[in-house]
Amino acid sequence: MESKFVLCFLLLVFSSHLCNGIASSSSSTTTMHTNNWAVLVCTSRFWFNYRHMANTLSLYRTVKRLGIPDERIILMLADDMACNARNKYPAQVFNNENHRLNLYGDNVEVDYRGYEVTVENFLRVLTGRHETAVPRSKRLLSDEGSHILLYMTGHGGDEFLKFQDSEELQSHDLADAVKQMKEKRRFKELLIMVDTCQAATLFSQLQSPGVLAIGSSMKGENSYSHHLDADVGVSVIDRFTFYTLAFFERVNMYDNASLGSLFSSYNPNMLMSTAYYRTDLYPRRLDEVPVTNFFGSVMETIHTDSAYKAFAGKYGKKSILEMPLKQSSQESRRTLASSDVRYPTTDSIVEDPQDSCPFLKFWSFMHGKLAKVEGLDSWVNCSLLFMFPMVAMSSWLSS
Amino acid sequence: MTTTTTTTTATTTTTTTAKTKPHFWKWAIASIIFRLILIYFPKNLNLATRPEVSTPVTSLRRLAEGYWLTQSSMSPYAGSMYHGSPLLLSVLGPLTMKKIEGQPYHLLCSLVSVIADFISAMLIRATGLKLRMAYCERLKLLGLGKLFEVSEILPSEDIAALVYLWNPFTIVTCVGFNTAPVENLFIILSLYGASTRVAPLAAFGWVIASHLSLYPTILIIPVILLLGNGPDATPKKLLLMYKKDEGGSSSKGRVVNGLTEQKSFSWRPVGLFFVWVFIWTLYTLFMCGIFMRNYGGLSEMFSRTYGFILTVEDLSPNIGVLWYFFAEVFEFFRDFFLIVFHLNILFMILPLAIRLNHRPCFLAFVYMAICSMLKPYPSVGDSALYLALLALFFNELAEMQFSFFLFCGYVGVSLLSPVMHNLWIWRGTGNANFYFATGMAYACFQIILVVESVSAMLNHDRKIRKLVAANIS
Numbered sequence: 001m002e003s004k005f006v007l008c009f010l011l012l013v014f015s016s017h018l019c020n021g022i023a024s025s026s027s028s029t030t031t032m033h034t035n036n037w038a039v040l041v042c043t044s045r046f047w048f049n050y051r052h053m054a055n056t057l058s059l060y061r062t063v064k065r066l067g068i069p070d071e072r073i074i075l076m077l078a079d080d081m082a083c084n085a086r087n088k089y090p091a092q093v094f095n096n097e098n099h100r101l102n103l104y105g106d107n108v109e110v111d112y113r114g115y116e117v118t119v120e121n122f123l124r125v126l127t128g129r130h131e132t133a134v135p136r137s138k139r140l141l142s143d144e145g146s147h148i149l150l151y152m153t154g155h156g157g158d159e160f161l162k163f164q165d166s167e168e169l170q171s172h173d174l175a176d177a178v179k180q181m182k183e184k185r186r187f188k189e190l191l192i193m194v195d196t197c198q199a200a201t202l203f204s205q206l207q208s209p210g211v212l213a214i215g216s217s218m219k220g221e222n223s224y225s226h227h228l229d230a231d232v233g234v235s236v237i238d239r240f241t242f243y244t245l246a247f248f249e250r251v252n253m254y255d256n257a258s259l260g261s262l263f264s265s266y267n268p269n270m271l272m273s274t275a276y277y278r279t280d281l282y283p284r285r286l287d288e289v290p291v292t293n294f295f296g297s298v299m300e301t302i303h304t305d306s307a308y309k310a311f312a313g314k315y316g317k318k319s320i321l322e323m324p325l326k327q328s329s330q331e332s333r334r335t336l337a338s339s340d341v342r343y344p345t346t347d348s349i350v351e352d353p354q355d356s357c358p359f360l361k362f363w364s365f366m367h368g369k370l371a372k373v374e375g376l377d378s379w380v381n382c383s384l385l386f387m388f389p390m391v392a393m394s395s396w397l398s399s
Numbered sequence: 400m401t402t403t404t405t406t407t408t409a410t411t412t413t414t415t416t417a418k419t420k421p422h423f424w425k426w427a428i429a430s431i432i433f434r435l436i437l438i439y440f441p442k443n444l445n446l447a448t449r450p451e452v453s454t455p456v457t458s459l460r461r462l463a464e465g466y467w468l469t470q471s472s473m474s475p476y477a478g479s480m481y482h483g484s485p486l487l488l489s490v491l492g493p494l495t496m497k498k499i500e501g502q503p504y505h506l507l508c509s510l511v512s513v514i515a516d517f518i519s520a521m522l523i524r525a526t527g528l529k530l531r532m533a534y535c536e537r538l539k540l541l542g543l544g545k546l547f548e549v550s551e552i553l554p555s556e557d558i559a560a561l562v563y564l565w566n567p568f569t570i571v572t573c574v575g576f577n578t579a580p581v582e583n584l585f586i587i588l589s590l591y592g593a594s595t596r597v598a599p600l601a602a603f604g605w606v607i608a609s610h611l612s613l614y615p616t617i618l619i620i621p622v623i624l625l626l627g628n629g630p631d632a633t634p635k636k637l638l639l640m641y642k643k644d645e646g647g648s649s650s651k652g653r654v655v656n657g658l659t660e661q662k663s664f665s666w667r668p669v670g671l672f673f674v675w676v677f678i679w680t681l682y683t684l685f686m687c688g689i690f691m692r693n694y695g696g697l698s699e700m701f702s703r704t705y706g707f708i709l710t711v712e713d714l715s716p717n718i719g720v721l722w723y724f725f726a727e728v729f730e731f732f733r734d735f736f737l738i739v740f741h742l743n744i745l746f747m748i749l750p751l752a753i754r755l756n757h758r759p760c761f762l763a764f765v766y767m768a769i770c771s772m773l774k775p776y777p778s779v780g781d782s783a784l785y786l787a788l789l790a791l792f793f794n795e796l797a798e799m800q801f802s803f804f805l806f807c808g809y810v811g812v813s814l815l816s817p818v819m820h821n822l823w824i825w826r827g828t829g830n831a832n833f834y835f836a837t838g839m840a841y842a843c844f845q846i847i848l849v850v851e852s853v854s855a856m857l858n859h860d861r862k863i864r865k866l867v868a869a870n871i872s
Contacts, residue, residue: 376689381489383686387603394599395592398671 033188034145036297038063038073041122043154043163045079045114050234051225053081054095055153055195055241057103062248063149064107066296074125074140076112078154078164088232095237095245097229111138119167126150126177128186144185149193149294153241156196158219159204175205182208189282191259191294195240197222200276212282214263216240217273224272239271253296260286423557430564431517437574438509447505451816452575454776455713456482456612456704459495459508459576466492474694476703479712484611485690485700486683487578505576512573515580519787520560522584522591527556527791529594530760533630534794541633541641541867555793563787567813572780579780582611586784589618590763593625596668601626602675610683613708614770617744620752621766624759626668631758631792633863644871711737711775716834718816719777720842723835744773754857761795761856764788765849772845779813782845789852799855801847808844812837 040063042056060075082093082104093104112121124130125140142148155162159171174192181187192213194202199215206213216223216238225235226242237245247265251257263286266275279286292298446452447460455461465481465488468474475481475488494507535552538544563569572579589604601622608615684697691700707713714722721740728736747769755762764785771781789796816837822829 376692377489380486380686380690383682384486384489387682391600391603394675395597398599399595399597 031144031188033147033293033300035142036068036072036147036149036294037140037142037187038068038149038151038295039076039125039140040073041076041117041150041152041154043076043078043117043152043161043169045164047081047084047086048234049079049154050081050093050232051236051238052153052155053077053079054093054103054236055238056151057093057108058095058237058241058245059151060108061101061103062245063295065253066248066251066292066298067253068295068297070107070109071137072297073109074111074138075109076117076122076125077110077114078117079114086233094229094232095242097227097231097236099231109137115164117164119163119169119173122163122169123173123177127180128184140186142186144188146187147189147191147293148187149191151193151195152202153195153238156194156199156202158198159201161194161196161202169202171202171205174202175207178206178208178211182210189293193244195223195238199223200278203278206278206281209281209283212259212277212279212286214275214277216271216275218276221273240266240273240275243267243270248291248295251291253292253298255290255292257291258287259289259291259294262291423561426561427517427520427564430561430570431513434513434516434570434573437570438506438513446571446574447576449575449817450715450717450820451779451813452571453577454717454778455715456708456776457577457579457582457778457780459491459505459578462488462491462578463495466495474691474699476694476699479703482704482707483578484704485687487581487611489690491578491581508576509574512577512580515584516564516569516573519580519584519587520564522587523563523787523791524556524560526587526591526594526760527554527559530630530791531555531794533632537632537638538863541637541863542870543863543866552794555791558793559787559790562790563783566783566786568779568786569783572778572783577778577780578611579778579783582608582615583780583784585611586615586618586767589615589622590625590760590788593622593672594630594760596626596629598626598668598671599675602672602679606676606679606683613705614744614774617748617766617770618763620748621759621763623669623672624752624756624762626672627664627666628757628759631760633860634757637860637864637867641867641871708775709737709741713776716820716831716838717776717778718838718841719774720772720835720838721775723831723838740773740775744769751853755853757860758856760788761792761852764792765853768845768849772842772849782809789848792852792856795859796852796855798858799851801851805844805848805851808840808847812841812844816841 038059040056040059042052044052056075056077060073063073064070081087082091089099091104092102095101095103112125124134125138128140130139140148152161160168161174162168178190181190188210190208190211192203192206192211194200194213194215196202196216198217198219198221200218202215203211203213217240224239226237226239227235229236243266244262247257247262263275263277268274290298447458453460461480462483464478465475465483468477468481469488469492475485481488491508491511494511495505497507499506531552531554535544569580585604585608587604589601589608592598592600592602592604605615605619605622608618687700688697691697711721711725714726716722724736724740725733748766751762751765755765767781767785767788771777771785774781816834819829819833819837823831823834
């Protein structure tokens, strides 16, 4: 009998755990992909790092073209190449020597520019821990349904990425930030794309689920620039990004090209390095994930046949009830805010001098009475006028 | 015999006043006409905007704002523009709104200021006459009458009234669209009532003057001394000394009569004064309470009028010395320095009252001068008042030192102060230190004036004592 009870108890406990486990896992898969964000970071300054700027701006252009709006793109450019004094083509940034595309058009919104691109600001963007004064355009306002593209380019090395020629972002810093993001439910899925030397080492410490990462080179390999533009005078694009763009130029918003096809398009011979990606933290198969999940913003639309009236019954009554409450509170607020003087009402005058002398009590009582009587203002004027004859009479009497 | 002495003095005064009387009235009417001409200039010659003329507590523009707020059923103190009395609001407020066709906008209020100036001048004249009569009488009592008939006693009351009417400071204050002439009127009214020993009039003047601005409160001491002791005179002990020595002579009888009249401090007028103060205070507070019944009551009024003056909320530049200091003092020390500055006035009250208790009108002048120096929001209207009170003692202060230096100093400061203000605010080539330097120089000159006039007055008393002693021996 007792052993049976113990067995039943154990079964109950086990089933509850199972339910919990199922519930938790189902809770994560039940969140829908609702929005797309892109964080594009260029970490190098100086004129000879033109290509890193061009990399980032190319990705920016691609991502915008495929549908992500500026509000959901955080663009961090460490230096200004377009208006650099050494730029022969002012206000223009090219990623190809044929100068076909000007990447720096009218609608480039740079959120972090120049010296604002620091490791601290980058980590603040990722984790969302800003000071209160930071504007919304500089914040990554993602939620648990977001797919985030994180693209970083610059000079890197074994387990680090160089910022502004003076700081480093280490791989464990990045892993910590991503872990924080996961705990705060700031993303559903995250794609990290890194185009630096020894890029794969940068995401070697990652452990959070839902993260997919690809780097342009493995440990011990360099990433190379693609070609030199003799006119501008510097290299204008890196190989990895060049081939990424070559893939995307064939893609538009409605295509179903998968991530798997993207990743398999990288030819190590052309890149002169091995593009390494890790999928151990990513639950889905790459062939099933369209590139627009990360690089564009294509929303799932639900077509319903019912008209708006179907929802009127559900929400209509609530809205009617809410309106008059709001109105009345607004009206009361309006009368109170007419003057900036905060004076106590007559009631509080009566309440305050409770333990003070009876004269004050009498005074406040009279006050309360007088406040209700109207037409006293003319009384004040009359009594003022009466004052002068009173003075004259009294002084005449006493002299 | 006292009656004969008074008639002789009366005849001498009538002869002198007969000469000066037509001149006085000519000059008085001329000053009124001059003011009326100045009023017709558009926009008060921009005097209303000068910080030396209109302060946050006296500006009529702010009163107009307060009146408009009451017309819109709001507290006049909302918005922190108006900081004066609600009674003044009911009287002057409608005048600021009324506009007669074809006349300048501010005409009615300026007419009120002109009338107030004229009445003040008449009251100064009456007070001065009383003072001069008392002075001559006392000299006769001390047996120095013949000595002083040789050197003519000037009609100080006419001089004081004309000084008040023709002082550029007074004219500027009158034309400058503010309430200072009304405040000055009530201060002078209280002094007049006290010197003629009409207790209700003195009480009325004192209550209204303290109600309109805080600082005339300290005039209660000279008013009580005036009511008790009578007008300014040489110290009592001089009379006692004279009486002791004259004890054996034939003139004992008449001297004793005069002495017993003036020997003791008469408490009856003072008691009446306090009764009337109580009545007038209740009346005023009752009216203000009715006025402010919907806007927070008397506590609101006190915090916005007296509280505003005491806590020095407004730090806009003026000819005083507080704004500069309180602009740079740290918040932590602000209360301490507020107490220091206000105690500066309060500490001087008692010693001066002890030393000058036999000269209450002069004491009132010294108090007004000190207040004008150390007030948070002084203006030239305050110096207009005390300069007129100073002129009342023209005869006693004839030997004042540095009078020319002070005159030049006052002229210099009054010319430089607007220049420095212009340089600082409008041209931007100066800074606050320029303007504050003229403010400090002005305070220095006022200090010198007070010190020199007090020492001149004490020297005069000393001189008379020596003469009496010389006469006796």
